[in-house]
Amino acid sequence: MDAKIVCGRDVPLQPLGGGVSRRVLAYSEQLMIVEVVCEQGGVGSVHTHPHWQNTYIREGRFRFTINGAEHEVAEGDSIAFPPDIPHGMVCLEAGALLDIFTPMRKDFVPEA
Amino acid sequence: MDAKIVCGRDVPLQPLGGGVSRRVLAYSEQLMIVEVVCEQGGVGSVHTHPHWQNTYIREGRFRFTINGAEHEVAEGDSIAFPPDIPHGMVCLEAGALLDIFTPMRKDFVPEA
Numbered sequence: 001m002d003a004k005i006v007c008g009r010d011v012p013l014q015p016l017g018g019g020v021s022r023r024v025l026a027y028s029e030q031l032m033i034v035e036v037v038c039e040q041g042g043v044g045s046v047h048t049h050p051h052w053q054n055t056y057i058r059e060g061r062f063r064f065t066i067n068g069a070e071h072e073v074a075e076g077d078s079i080a081f082p083p084d085i086p087h088g089m090v091c092l093e094a095g096a097l098l099d100i101f102t103p104m105r106k107d108f109v110p111e112a
Numbered sequence: 113m114d115a116k117i118v119c120g121r122d123v124p125l126q127p128l129g130g131g132v133s134r135r136v137l138a139y140s141e142q143l144m145i146v147e148v149v150c151e152q153g154g155v156g157s158v159h160t161h162p163h164w165q166n167t168y169i170r171e172g173r174f175r176f177t178i179n180g181a182e183h184e185v186a187e188g189d190s191i192a193f194p195p196d197i198p199h200g201m202v203c204l205e206a207g208a209l210l211d212i213f214t215p216m217r218k219d220f221v222p223e224a
Binding site for chain 2: 003008009027033
């Protein structure tokens with residue numbers, strides 16, 4: 001198996017509605033990076049999934065709701081989520097997140 | 113199991129020599145984010161490990177050597193590495209990477 005290199009600017013942003021867009025970056029079977037770009041006021045509704053997830057705040061400010069509790073995070077902060085934990089966010093200042101999943105999210109690349 | 117939040121600026125950078133420093137950010141048993149800060153000319157020698165790794169270029173420009181081939185990457189680019197593939201880098205313009213591992217790197221947090 002070889003490495004896979006993804007040039008970020010070559011990947012179009014996919015609008016998800018609610019002021020949130022995403023682009024899927026490099027991924028293997030076991031590890032996927034997804035960039036999430038948010039306008040101020042953008043919302044990622046509370047949801048769960050069986051994947052392990054880490055999130056890195058690349059830019060901006062966000063209020064996460066995790067298991068019912070609120071946490072404010074900003075550039076350079078990061079979060080490790082266990083599987084199946086309810087989580088969502090509101091964007092307080094426009095910016096971008098990296099959502100990282102193991103295993104990869106097959107539902108994000110149905111064409112793969 | 114609960115989520116774990118890490119405030120990036122609270123984690124001291126650990127100098128590794130050769131113009132490269134790192135700080136371990138949020139991690140769980142299955143997923144770890146490590147920030148790698150590089151001066152121009154900084155080197156990460158070619159090495160292998162059994163973990164799956166993805167790398168995201170947060171800032172700067174780097175020349176990676178992967179399985180003997182050279183690839184230049186810059187801000188916003190990302191790489192998915194399979195386990196055990198030989199990889200290393202030279203920093204062409206000062207910046208920072210995020211190295212992401214599954215499972216987490218126990219050797220990076222011997223105190224844990």
